[in-house]
Amino acid sequence: MINVTKTFLPPIEEYQKYLEQIWNSNQIANGGKLWYELQAKLKDYLDSPDLILTANGTLPLQIALKVLAGNGEVITTPFSYVATTAAIVWENCTPVFVDIHPEYLTIDETKIEAAITEKNTAILATHVFGNPCNVEEIDRIAKKHGLKVIYDAAHCFGVKYKGQSIFNFGDVSTCSFHATKIFHTGEGGAMFCKDPELYEELFYKHNFGNKSATEFSGLGINAKMSELKSAMGLAVLPYVDFDIKPRKKIYDFYQEALKESQLNMIKLRGGVEWNYSYFPVIFSDKKHLLKTQKILNEKVIFPRRYFYPSLNSLSYIQGKKLEISESISHRILCLTFYADLNPAQLKEIRTTLIASE
Ligand SMILES: *Cc1c(COP(=O)(O)O)cnc(C)c1O
Numbered sequence: 170m171i172n173v174t175k176t177f178l179p180p181i182e183e184y185q186k187y188l189e190q191i192w193n194s195n196q197i198a199n200g201g202k203l204w205y206e207l208q209a210k211l212k213d214y215l216d217s218p219d220l221i222l223t224a225n226g227t228l229p230l231q232i233a234l235k236v237l238a239g240n241g242e243v244i245t246t247p248f249s250y251v252a253t254t255a256a257i258v259w260e261n262c263t264p265v266f267v268d269i270h271p272e273y274l275t276i277d278e279t280k281i282e283a284a285i286t287e288k289n290t291a292i293l294a295t296h297v298f299g300n301p302c303n304v305e306e307i308d309r310i311a312k313k314h315g316l317k318v319i320y321d322a323a324h325c326f327g328v329k330y331k332g333q334s335i336f337n338f339g340d341v342s343t344c345s346f347h348a349t350k351i352f353h354t355g356e357g358g359a360m361f362c363k364d365p366e367l368y369e370e371l372f373y374k375h376n377f378g379n380k381s382a383t384e385f386s387g388l389g390i391n392a393k394m395s396e397l398k399s400a401m402g403l404a405v406l407p408y409v410d411f412d413i414k415p416r417k418k419i420y421d422f423y424q425e426a427l428k429e430s431q432l433n434m435i436k437l438r439g440g441v442e443w444n445y446s447y448f449p450v451i452f453s454d455k456k457h458l459l460k461t462q463k464i465l466n467e468k469v470i471f472p473r474r475y476f477y478p479s480l481n482s483l484s485y486i487q488g489k490k491l492e493i494s495e496s497i498s499h500r501i502l503c504l505t506f507y508a509d510l511n512p513a514q515l516k517e518i519r520t521t522l523i524a525s526e
Pocket of ligand 1: 226
């Protein structure tokens with residue numbers, strides 16, 4: 170079976186070497202040697218020094234919202250994974266959806282100001298499939314209206330924008346290290362924050378509010394990354410570049426195939442160094458998408474309708490209609506995209522895409 174992504178697993182001996190260190194240290198939870206080592210290596214690899222490792226990619230969204238958004242209204246995108254909206258609602262904030270740009274698929278910054286009310290405290294936007302939002306314009310709007318900016322950068326491992334890590338933008342950025350993502354620790358994640366005071370607060374909050382063994386800085390929760398997950402991260406990290414390079418080749422192959430069809434790919438923002446994490450294709454209509462999906466499924470190839478549905482249509486949301494996001498989410502399919510897809514599989518996908526017109 171060929172799924173949309175395939176989890177990268179490092180050679181088992183290399184994972185075992187780290188496990189032996191854990192067995193020797195007897196430290197398997199938090200704050201161990203491997204946790205420090207992964208933290209240092211990621212800071213270096215990502216060129217982003219202000220990182221906190223977390224248990225997954227959703228808890229850092231919740232913590233950032235808890236600290237920065239109060240219980241206010243949060244301007245957000247309907248075109249993301251459900252975690253983005255769920256975190257807002259879970260933290261007793263109110264999501265205010267702003268439609269997306271039809272080509273970049275990120276929140277349409279030109280529509281943000283019209284949605285701002287007195288109750289607004291923050292903007293939570295997603296860099297969709299690693300494609301950056303218009304961070305400069307969002308920053309300008311946020312400063313003008315006194316709003317905080319949180320980026321769901323779950324897809325952005327290794328992405329750079331104008332020469333620096335995309336994680337450096339916004340008050341807080343978050344990443345996911347879930348097994349389906351380009352770098353993973355099984356499950357895991359991180360949050361990034363350049364402001365030292367806010368960083369400290371986020372750090373305490375992710376560890377029960379602990380300032381020291383006997384002192385609490387305030388309310389906190391448990392979002393810590395374990396030593397076992399750190400071991401997986403350390404074993405996977407050396408292979409990330411080897412995983413990204415072949416993806417670039419597959420990307421070029423798919424691009425060629427698209428030229429022969431009426432299908433569109435996401436438009437990447439200028440100045441981005443992308444990580445080739447997904448290959449989303451936009452069909453002319455839903456019928457065309459479903460037909461292609463069916464043919465691929467018959468060939469045991471399982472692309473994924475991602476992101477679907479548009480989040481303003483979730484059952485627990487009283488959302489208004491958002492034309493572009495709803496239209497795109499009905500017509501977008503993420504093609505199977507990982508390093509060791511073989512040429513025969515690729516040809517099969519290409520033929521189907523072209524023939525399904
Ligand atoms: C994967 C993902 C998340 C959630 O990350 P987890 O590590 O699974 O909690 C959040 N937002 C987006 C856009 C994602 O793709």
